[in-house]
């Protein structure tokens with residue numbers, strides 16, 4: 411099929427929920443991808459931070475294929491060794507006690523919200539504080555958790571019980587903690603909101619406030635997690651100990667998975683029958699995730715993410731068309747001087763570079779395994795586009 415035929419098919423048969431760019435990708439290798447016409451791209455997207463080990467990493471692909479050839483799925487009535495092993499490995503990497511597995515970031519947050527509501531149930535505390543400009547998912551409940559009006563307005567009424575505080579403003583959180591709140595949910599770096607890192611003082615203050623008021627500290631690591639910011643989870647870079655952590659995107663290196671991790675005190679809060687997922691903990695996804703967790707969890711790998719991030723940041727800051735760069739590790743937002751981020755994205759694709767946007771910023775989430783050569787080639791294309 412030609413690209414034009416694929417585009418025609420999409421327009422006829424697929425709901426138009428995405429503003430797509432003119433490229434149909436059919437093959438990839440680490441940070442390089444090829445489209446249906448054979449054109450090559452450098453990839454600074456990793457599929458929105460999903461392909462942690464790049465496209466089709468050989469070790470990851472072999473583990474996934476081997477598992478598919480052994481047993482691809484079983485119902486959750488039975489024990490799944492790939493699943494239990496991943497749970498232990500995630501506990502060791504995160505310091506959290508136990509995991510519930512599902513298939514996406516939104517579902518992981520749904521589980522976190524259930525845990526919080528159950529925690530507050532006895533004392534009638536069902537409200538959850540989230541932050542203005544946050545992003546927590548597309549289901550009706552996680553949309554309600556998302557502190558952005560624009561996402562709400564077409565789908566009212568949403569799940570009730572969410573109240574919004576200002577990021578960086580401890581007093582605005584405090585003002586909402588009136589005894590009816592069971593949890594605070596936030597991202598360490600707001601991703602969709604424009605790549606905005608939280609200040610360390612705010613996060614530490616929030617942890618203390620949550621402890622004093624018996625409110626759960628819940629961190630949405632769906633985008634920031636699994637090495638993206640240079641620590642296994644971003645909260646580890648802040649030195650805080652959350653009660654609940656949600657993780658998805660990069661976790662299985664490109665297969666659908668999500669997990670809600672809880673601390674020891676919440677290990678038995680959900681009883682049999684209180685949550686479930688047909689596909690959750692699927693052995694093929696878990697086999698892929700185990701390769702990712704082992705590779706990314708290596709301190710030398712995490713150090714390389716920090717170094718690559720610093721290198722990209724330095725090179726970008728030196729470009730005269732760049733106003734500023736913010737973010738952590740390989741999660742970077744670039745504010746351009748007098749250029750529209752989406753127009754730059756479209757032009758970059760034409761020139762052979764795949765990038766993302768977040769609000770009015772250009773966003774880079776390259777595979778964590780990207781080479782210096784590919785970073786340089788991508789930067790050269792980006793520079794050329796900015797000069798046009």
Ligand SMILES: *Cc1c(COP(=O)(O)O)cnc(C)c1O
Pocket residue numbers: 513514515516517519545546547548597601602630631632633634658659
């Ligand atoms: C992407 C994202 C989600 C939603 O994840 P899905 O897998 O698309 O449901 C939730 N929270 C954050 C911070 C995200 O970046």
